[in-house]
Amino acid sequence: MPTPRFWDPDGTKYGVPTYPWRLAPDGLATRAQLRAAGLRPGGQEIAAQILWRSRRARGGIRAAYLYRIDHARPVRPMTAGKRAALDKAMTARRTCPNCRNDAGYCIPRSLGVCVACAFPNCELGAA
Secondary structure (H helix, E strand, O other), rough: OOOOOOOOOOOOOOOEEEEEEEOOOOOOHHHHHHHHHOOOOOOOOOOEEEEEOOOOOOOOOOOEEEHHHHHHHEEEOOHHHHHHHHHHHHHHHHHHOOOEEEEEOOOOOOOOHHHHHHHOOOOOOOO
């Protein structure tokens, strides 16, 4: 049986241990997987990576970095000041600069204004 294309567990070819999609060993996790478990990398170096072919990526190859779960730290709790700052930022993203109304969604950056202001004659844009 031939070895998979991105199989390099000792890191000689890519400089860091590399595994193909879904073949990473237990005890390693991506940032998203750590976050789902209530953890963060906590300053540790990348332990390994997963590589896979993708038509969307430049160069045709995408990477996901893996961290050791046993070295991960708990996520820091949200402070009251940070929560207030995030609420203020999200309110600013939902407020239309043209009509000053809360659109109820984040204003598309491509439009710069709410849909009702961008398309005033359209049935979908009329509020």
